[in-house]
Amino acid sequence: MKVQITQTSCGPVSYRSVGSGPRKVLFFHGFPGSSSQIKIFEHFANQRGIHALCFDRPGYHKTTIKTDHMLHVCLEISKELTAQYDWQQFEVVTVSGGTPYGLSLAQHLPQKITSVRVICGLGDLAIKEVQKAFPKSSYAALKLLPFIQKDLLNSAFQLTLALQNPNKRSPIMQLFFPTSAADDKCLKETDAIGSLQLNLKEALEQKGLGPIQDARVFLSHWSQNFQDFAMPISFWHGDEDVIVPDAVSQLMSKRIKNSKLFLLPQEGHLSLPIMRAEEIMLKPD
Numbered sequence: 001m002k003v004q005i006t007q008t009s010c011g012p013v014s015y016r017s018v019g020s021g022p023r024k025v026l027f028f029h030g031f032p033g034s035s036s037q038i039k040i041f042e043h044f045a046n047q048r049g050i051h052a053l054c055f056d057r058p059g060y061h062k063t064t065i066k067t068d069h070m071l072h073v074c075l076e077i078s079k080e081l082t083a084q085y086d087w088q089q090f091e092v093v094t095v096s097g098g099t100p101y102g103l104s105l106a107q108h109l110p111q112k113i114t115s116v117r118v119i120c121g122l123g124d125l126a127i128k129e130v131q132k133a134f135p136k137s138s139y140a141a142l143k144l145l146p147f148i149q150k151d152l153l154n155s156a157f158q159l160t161l162a163l164q165n166p167n168k169r170s171p172i173m174q175l176f177f178p179t180s181a182a183d184d185k186c187l188k189e190t191d192a193i194g195s196l197q198l199n200l201k202e203a204l205e206q207k208g209l210g211p212i213q214d215a216r217v218f219l220s221h222w223s224q225n226f227q228d229f230a231m232p233i234s235f236w237h238g239d240e241d242v243i244v245p246d247a248v249s250q251l252m253s254k255r256i257k258n259s260k261l262f263l264l265p266q267e268g269h270l271s272l273p274i275m276r277a278e279e280i281m282l283k284p285d
Contacts, residue, residue, distance in 0.1 A: 001036065012065070014055065014063050016035040017052070018050075021051050025050055027041070034203050045162070055077055055212070071217050089114050093229070095120065095273050103226070116234070118252075121248070125139060126219070130251050179242065179270065241267070250263075
């Protein structure tokens with residue numbers, strides 16, 4: 001999957017494109033992540049008539065934008081990138097930490113976005129009940145992230161990426177990405193370890209700037225001004241997710257009028273998008 005660079009009013013943005021069909025999809029990668037996550041569409045995009053785009057958020061991979069207004073900048077990039085491709089209407093798909101951006105864009109472009117699919121999505125942690133459903137250790141890590149020296153953060157992840165045996169997960173990897181039985185099965189039976197390592201490598205090319213800028217958004221009340229959505233919203237979550245528990249999607253779906261919730265048995269945070277993306281995309285709105 002070729003990495004492309006486009007110039008926007010916010011600065012240079014790297015992105016990837018998969019497929020060439022009439023069904024347009026803007027995909028928001030997870031945390032920490034990169035546009036390489038668009039690989040989940042690769043094996044079925046052309047067969048299903050999908051053309052998907054995913055850009056690296058500011059501070060990730062080759063999107064060398066430093067900002068205190070991450071959410072606003074991502075909305076602008078989304079508008080400009082889809083305009084460059086002359087997309088009049090398109091769907092939004094989010095994974096995990098890409099969710100605040102995808103749902104916020106749907107609020108800003110109700111006339112263009114036809115549906116939103118949220119896969120193992122991060123909820124609004126400024127809402128007390130959502131915060132309580134989120135792992136305390138992960139919430140504490142998000143609060144500390146902006147204060148950790150970028151060199152230290154980068155070194156910790158580089159130790160993980162330097163593993164010689166991709167079938168063994170380092171303690172650092174397990175700390176940041178605890179896995180369920182479903183995730184472990186997925187990692188053993190697919191090439192997901194290599195994809196995850198590439199994802200982390202690209203995510204940390206700017207020494208953790210992307211995750212730090214993301215963390216500020218995650219800790220803000222990003223859904224505070226949401227009105228009723230004009231398009232179908234569906235939440236998809238595995239019942240074995242130990243990174244973002246399924247209770248988060250249950251709570252968020254209750255707050256969004258007329259949204260649908262799909263809980264998938266025996267799926268985790270990593271396995272759900274990797275193993276079930278095609279099924280999720282085939283489900284009618």
